[in-house]
Amino acid sequence: MANHKPNYSGLLKHSKNKSKNVLNKVDDTIKRMIKNQLNINFNTVSLESGVSKAFLYKNMELRNRIDMLRQQQEGLSSPKQVKRNMSDASKDVIIASLRNRISNLEKENKQLKEQLKINFGQLYDEIQ
Incomplete structure (x- = not known):
């Protein structure tokens, strides 16, 4: 017999915890990149944190933060630009x-x- 009232609460709780852990992981990565003065954009954050770019784009909080940091860094010259x-x-x-x-x-x-x-x-x- 099929269960007409399935209990998804455990599945939803696990999904929320997983998303929270990934957000913390990305946040730590961004902090480390700022500390080490690395270039911050969606590609580099994705590579450093091991999170997909799609996740970064879908999460509006992370998207806005990365966009803001990327715009702040536009004015700064990287060693490659200085050499050029x-x-x-x-x-x-x-x-x-x-x-x-x-x-x-x-x-x-x-x-x-x-x-x-x-x-x-x-x-x-x-x-x-």
Whole structure:
């Protein structure tokens, strides 16, 4: 015989607890990402927390929070953007300093080779 009045209360309670645990997991992930200054968007939160993007989009509280954090981070420049925005002038300065360093090292190398020749000559004279 079929049960005409099934009891779904246990199933609903389990579903609510599971959803609550996932919300806590996502909240902890977002806090950790903020602390570590990671880029926050739906993809990164989904990957870091192990929760589907669909869940993040469906939950309006999480959706609004991620959108707000993503908009706050738009003004901040990431290390990749800073590297891309490096001006030609700063690149020229770096190139000039590296060229200067190379020439100094080449001079030092030449002096050391000359000193080595002198030392070998003295050593050869002492042997004979």
